[in-house]
Amino acid sequence: KILVPFVGLVLAFCFYSKEDFNPEMLKGKRVIVTGASTGIGEQMAYHLARMGAHVLITARTEAKLQKVVTRCLELGAASAHFMNGSMEDMALAEDVVKEAKHLWGGLDMLILNHIGYTYFNYFDGDVEHIRKLLEINFLSYVAMTVSALPMLKESGGSILVVSSKAGKIGIPFVAPYSATKFALDGFFSSLRQELIIKNISVSITLCILGHIATETAEKTVSHVMQKPGAPKEECALEIIRSGALRKRELYYPYTAHCLAIDLAQASLLDESLENKAG
Numbered sequence: 001k002i003l004v005p006f007v008g009l010v011l012a013f014c015f016y017s018k019e020d021f022n023p024e025m026l027k028g029k030r031v032i033v034t035g036a037s038t039g040i041g042e043q044m045a046y047h048l049a050r051m052g053a054h055v056l057i058t059a060r061t062e063a064k065l066q067k068v069v070t071r072c073l074e075l076g077a078a079s080a081h082f083m084n085g086s087m088e089d090m091a092l093a094e095d096v097v098k099e100a101k102h103l104w105g106g107l108d109m110l111i112l113n114h115i116g117y118t119y120f121n122y123f124d125g126d127v128e129h130i131r132k133l134l135e136i137n138f139l140s141y142v143a144m145t146v147s148a149l150p151m152l153k154e155s156g157g158s159i160l161v162v163s164s165k166a167g168k169i170g171i172p173f174v175a176p177y178s179a180t181k182f183a184l185d186g187f188f189s190s191l192r193q194e195l196i197i198k199n200i201s202v203s204i205t206l207c208i209l210g211h212i213a214t215e216t217a218e219k220t221v222s223h224v225m226q227k228p229g230a231p232k233e234e235c236a237l238e239i240i241r242s243g244a245l246r247k248r249e250l251y252y253p254y255t256a257h258c259l260a261i262d263l264a265q266a267s268l269l270d271e272s273l274e275n276k277a278g
């Protein structure tokens with residue numbers, strides 16, 4: 001009973017926000033999208049292309065990136081380029097931003113979305129895996145942000161950080177991944193406040209996603225999910241929309257907003273596990 005008006009308010013708020021968005025906002029904008037060879041990143045590249053933006057996409061697999069660039073040009077991108085390599089190399093993270101400066105002379109939007117491979121299972125004690133994952137999923141995001149900030153300050157641009165419910169609450173079997181996503185929240189939520197204090201007009205949008213039907217998610221977690229994942233195309237559009245509207249946070253699908261329920265479930269799970277163990 002208590003949740004009904006709350007959910008209603010959230011939905012009304014989301015609907016109202018949609019009214020403010022116009023795809024023209026992205027026309028001619030210069031946008032970097034990382035992890036755009038597949039999944040949500042690929043779909044973001046296509047939406048941006050349809051909106052007439054300039055896109056620079058990244059991932060490791062050159063052949064896939066080439067295909068996405070070709071499709072972006074067919075869909076109407078103002079320009080489309082790619083750079084390939086692994087984001088565990090901070091030099092690559094910085095080079096991508098330099099390439100944007102070289103291509104366009106500036107940058108309007110930085111979309112940080114890539115993730116490195118991890119397992120879905122009990123934590124296996126491998127500290128090196130966590131170190132590598134932190135480099136890919138967290139430190140490269142910081143390195144790109146540091147390099148891009150001068151251009152974003154000049155354009156009054158935006159940073160979009162793709163995170164997860166696992167970056168807001170503890171969920172079993174994803175300890176290394178969850179650690180990297182919590183780190184993103186800590187760093188970028190703090191940086192957002194510092195930018196506001198310094199009166200710098202660069203927005204930071206943290207995107208907290210629930211289960212999305214991408215190939216990776218289908219392979220790793222779909223067998224333990226009660227419902228099918230939300231569509232990656234709609235998710236991609238919601239991320240761009242939230243960034244363009246300079247929102248602080250996006251929760252998608254909207255049920256991802258019910259963290260109170262998730263927290264309650266997590267503590268019930270803790271209790272039942274303790275009872276079993278006891």
Ligand code: NDP
Pocket residue numbers: 034035036037038039040041058059060061064085086087088113114115116117136162163164165209210211212213214215216217229
């Ligand atoms: P995908 O696995 O489909 O895409 C990941 C992208 O990252 C690919 O383009 C991949 O390309 C690239 N990538 C992988 N390893 C590296 C690396 N070492 N260096 C650089 N790029 C790399 O992921 P999703 O689309 O499912 O997820 C996108 C974002 O959404 C992630 O941040 C994820 O945490 C978040 N999210 C997704 C959820 C879901 O259910 N799908 C749920 C919650 C959050 P390549 O292999 O060619 O390098």
